[in-house]
Amino acid sequence: MKIELHIAQRFLKGGSQKKSTGLMVSISIFGIALSLSVMIIAMAVTGGFKREISMKATGFAADIQITALDSQYSLYNTLPISASQPFTDELKALPEVRHVQTYCVKPGIMKSAGEVQGIVLKGVGKDFEWDFFRKNLREGQLFHVTDSAVSDRIVLSRHIARLLQLKPGDAVIIHFVQNPMRMRRFTVSGIYETGLTEFDKVFALVDMAHLQRLNNWSKEQVSGFEIFVRRFDRLEATTDEVFNLAGFRIFDDGSGLKVENVRERYSQLFDWLSLQDATVFIILLLMILVAGFNMISGLLIVILERTSTIGILKALGADNRFIRKVFLYEAAFFTGKGLLWGNVIALTLCWLQWQFGVISLDQESYFLEKAPVYIHPLQLLAINITAAAAILLMLLVPSSIISRISPDTSIKYH
Numbered sequence: 001m002k003i004e005l006h007i008a009q010r011f012l013k014g015g016s017q018k019k020s021t022g023l024m025v026s027i028s029i030f031g032i033a034l035s036l037s038v039m040i041i042a043m044a045v046t047g048g049f050k051r052e053i054s055m056k057a058t059g060f061a062a063d064i065q066i067t068a069l070d071s072q073y074s075l076y077n078t079l080p081i082s083a084s085q086p087f088t089d090e091l092k093a094l095p096e097v098r099h100v101q102t103y104c105v106k107p108g109i110m111k112s113a114g115e116v117q118g119i120v121l122k123g124v125g126k127d128f129e130w131d132f133f134r135k136n137l138r139e140g141q142l143f144h145v146t147d148s149a150v151s152d153r154i155v156l157s158r159h160i161a162r163l164l165q166l167k168p169g170d171a172v173i174i175h176f177v178q179n180p181m182r183m184r185r186f187t188v189s190g191i192y193e194t195g196l197t198e199f200d201k202v203f204a205l206v207d208m209a210h211l212q213r214l215n216n217w218s219k220e221q222v223s224g225f226e227i228f229v230r231r232f233d234r235l236e237a238t239t240d241e242v243f244n245l246a247g248f249r250i251f252d253d254g255s256g257l258k259v260e261n262v263r264e265r266y267s268q269l270f271d272w273l274s275l276q277d278a279t280v281f282i283i284l285l286l287m288i289l290v291a292g293f294n295m296i297s298g299l300l301i302v303i304l305e306r307t308s309t310i311g312i313l314k315a316l317g318a319d320n321r322f323i324r325k326v327f328l329y330e331a332a333f334f335t336g337k338g339l340l341w342g343n344v345i346a347l348t349l350c351w352l353q354w355q356f357g358v359i360s361l362d363q364e365s366y367f368l369e370k371a372p373v374y375i376h377p378l379q380l381l382a383i384n385i386t387a388a389a390a391i392l393l394m395l396l397v398p399s400s401i402i403s404r405i406s407p408d409t410s411i412k413y414h
Contacts (some may be wrong), residue, residue: 001144001320002325005329006091010307010330011196013248015357017387021142021370022387024297024298024301025298025302025334026260027294027298028294028295028297028298028299028334029298029334029337029338029341030338030341031290031291031294031295031337031338032294032295032334032339032342032391033338033340033341033345034338034342034345035287035288035290035291035294035342035387036287036291036339036342036344036346036383036384036387037342037345037346037349038066038241038283038287038340039140039170039283039284039287039288039342039346039379039387040346040350040375040383041241041346041349041350041373042280042283042284043280043284043375043380043383044350044373044374044375044378045371045372045373046048046276046280046412047277047373047374047375047376047379048371048372049273049276049366049368049372050273050276050376051372051374052367052368052372052374053128053196053269053273053368054232054262054270054271055132055194056132056194056199056274056367057196057199057266057269057270058130058131058196058197058198058228058232058261058262059136059194059264060194060199060203061226061265061266062101062226062227062228062237062262063227063228063229063232063235063238063261063262064226064227064229064235064239064242064259064260064261064262064412065223065224065225065226065256065258065259065260065261065265066080066081066225066227066246066257066258067081067223067226067229067258068081068223068255068256068257068258069082069255069256069257069258070085071256074329076105076106076120077105077106077107078087078105078223078224078245079255080217080221080222081221081223081224081225081257082155082220082221083102083220083221083222084220087245087246087249088100090245091101091227091242091245092224093229093245094238094239094241094242094245094302095228096229096230096237096238097227097228097230097238097242098228098229098230099129099227099228100127100226100227100228101124101125101127101128101129101225101226102125102127102208102222102224102225102226103122103124103128103222103223103224103225103226104122104123104208104211104212104215104217104223105120105121105122105123105211105223106120106121106176106211106214106215107119107120107121107176108121108174108175108176108177108258109175109176109177110118110160110164110172110173110174110175110204111164111172111174111175111325112165112166112170112173115163115164115400117163117164119160119174119201119202119203120202120204120205120209120323121154121204121206121211122203122205122206123205123206123207123208123209123210123211123212123223124145124146124205124206124208125145125208126144126146126147128145129143129228133155133190133205135188135191136192136193136194137155137192137250138158138190138191138193138278139158139161139167139168139190139191140167140169140188140189140190140191141168141170141189142189142190143156143189143190143191143207143341145156145207145210147207150207150209150210151206152185152186152187153186153187153188153209154172154186154187154188154189154191154204154205154206155188155189155190155191155192155205155206156172156188156190156191156192156201156204157191157192157193157194157200157201157203157204158191158193158330159193159197159200159201159282160201161188161191161202162202166188167188167191167413168188168189168190168191169188169358170187170188171185171186171187171188172185172186172187172188173185173186174186174213175382178214178249179293182233184210184214187207194367195364195367195369198239198350208222208282209250218223218354220395227242232257232363235261235262236261239261241262242259243259246259247259249288249409255344266292269315269356270414281340284383285408288386288390288391289311290392291338291387291391292390292395293394294398295331295334295335295338295391295394295395296394296395296398298331298334299327299331299395299398302327302330302331314315314392317380321396324400327390328395331392331395332392335391335392336388337385337386339384340387343380343384345397347375350373350375353370353373355370356370357370359371368382380406
């Protein structure tokens with residue numbers, strides 16, 4: 001064992017000679033613990049927001065979409081493409097692709113109880129993944145799509161249901177502006193609520209066959225493909241792989257396919273989420289500075305208390321570097337203790353929020369009913385290492401005061 005570490009351990013076992021010094025050191029440790037807990041909680045809440053809202057956006061629009069390449073058509077009024085594409089099998093075989101499904105979209109006007117509401121019907125097939133809407137279903141039930149019969153059921157958002165005074169089992173008529181004007185009668189099957197108001201105001205789910213007939217499409221014609229990936233952090237790389245399979249294909253009529261991921265399609269939403277990273281960075285920086293200054297004050301007090309000991313060590317031949325290491329080892333112990341308690345406090349509070357939802361939110365403003373928390377183990381490790389390294393580097397400044405202490409003065413002072 002290094003002699004500097006051994007001396008530091010003896011200092012720790014001997015404790016402080018003055019109660020006031022011990023109190024100040026305890027306050028410094030508490031300051032580190034509080035600062036780290038704030039950093040971890042800020043990171044967890046921001047990570048939770050990004051994760052939950054990203055999951056809701058991909059629940060509506062999937063991670064990647066393949067549609068017809070035509071700039072004259074909008075997101076909700078598309079040209080048809082064939083559901084039998086030569087790249088389908090290769091697409092499903094990509095390692096990062098979890099699920100592929102077809103869909104149709106068509107805008108309409110819903111009328112009920114004297115109210116009128118514009119709406120976008122999303123037609124789904126038997127390959128549709130219902131997990132997202134099953135999780136967010138608030139009333140009624142989902143419907144099943146089969147080849148034998150066309151379902152007349154519709155799943156609405158709670159926002160639309162309240163506006164039109166609808167409940168499961170009610171009938172609703174939707175008009176479609178086309179030539180000639182057409183209409184369809186549906187029965188409300190279920191009501192969902194996700195909290196993403198911009199989506200809840202727009203989308204309703206129906207059997208894809210209705211929209212194909214309204215558009216005079218065959219059963220093989222759809223608006224596009226929706227692709228779900230296994231890892232959202234590899235979305236861009238997976239998008240490139242999908243584009244290599246589908247994006248370069250040009251058909252005989254000169255048309256092609258467009259590959260777009262959810263970040264590109266709803267860039268404003270994800271830009272807003274990215275702004276949260278800047279806020280967290282500022283919080284982390286401020287909290288590291290607070291923790292560092294707390295530990296600096298604690299180390300200065302410890303050094304001043306042991307001025308006589310420093311003088312004795314110098315009289316015995318110890319140089320400034322040797323003595324500085326002794327106090328840095330002691331400060332590292334205090335820092336580690338503060339970091340440990342900071343982790344305990346933060347993880348406990350995050351667990352309580354995750355388990356019981358102690359802090360609730362206004363869903364219309366924040367898209368979520370309760371404050372979300374998500375902590376990635378590597379991020380937690382990184383924030384601990386960064387905080388520890390920054391604090392110890394800051395402690396090099398106050399430890400330089402040791403070089404100004406002379407043996408004769410310090411021993412005489414004692």
